[in-house]
Amino acid sequence: MRILRNNGLTIALLTAFLLSMIGMTVAGHYHENEQLAQHGLPAISITQYLTNENFLSALFENWESEWLQMATYVVLTAYLFQKGSAESRDPEEPPEGDKPRYPARWRHGPLLRWLYHYSLGLVLLLLFILSFLGHMLASHLASNAEAAIHGNSAQSLLAYIGGARFWFESFQNWQSEFFSTAMLVVLSIFLRYKGSPESKSLSASHDDTGG
Numbered sequence: 001m002r003i004l005r006n007n008g009l010t011i012a013l014l015t016a017f018l019l020s021m022i023g024m025t026v027a028g029h030y031h032e033n034e035q036l037a038q039h040g041l042p043a044i045s046i047t048q049y050l051t052n053e054n055f056l057s058a059l060f061e062n063w064e065s066e067w068l069q070m071a072t073y074v075v076l077t078a079y080l081f082q083k084g085s086a087e088s089r090d091p092e093e094p095p096e097g098d099k100p101r102y103p104a105r106w107r108h109g110p111l112l113r114w115l116y117h118y119s120l121g122l123v124l125l126l127l128f129i130l131s132f133l134g135h136m137l138a139s140h141l142a143s144n145a146e147a148a149i150h151g152n153s154a155q156s157l158l159a160y161i162g163g164a165r166f167w168f169e170s171f172q173n174w175q176s177e178f179f180s181t182a183m184l185v186v187l188s189i190f191l192r193y194k195g196s197p198e199s200k201s202l203s204a205s206h207d208d209t210g211g
Helices: 002-006 008-038 053-079 110-117 119-149 157-161 164-190
Strands: none
Touching (some): 053 164, 119 157
């Protein structure tokens, strides 16, 4: 079918996402009930688990790092270069003239045109901020729920984000995203994958920049 051919990449990635979400939910549900049983607490249903602070914290924690990675990558590749990488513009070539073709609703007013120019980076940044806030709030609730199980007092949100746990959860994901992206940039100088637009052609030299 033409729709599958034209949208196969998105369909495959969303299918992988849904299967991974199912796996995360099922495994996380079992793990959560194991933890509750160890503390003599009743098990929760899978529906309850989907609104559980531990599930939401883990979910937003991972989304946060992915959106940060993509937003940073989109912005940095507009201004910075890596000679020889398929992921970079060529620093030796002047930027191509790009005459925008504005949709009708974006044509009027400098603000709308500016938003159109930078819409991809702005939306990715917004998704990062929303996921960051979701992670922060859910992780705070998870920390207080854990404290209650152990008979400790709850923390305020301000006190929680001033502590180490939240930032450890964030930085442990951020570092892996930045490292993997840097490796993609560097490895694309020397390695190839036939047919992929993310790779240089098999005939390109290591010094050739761009896909």
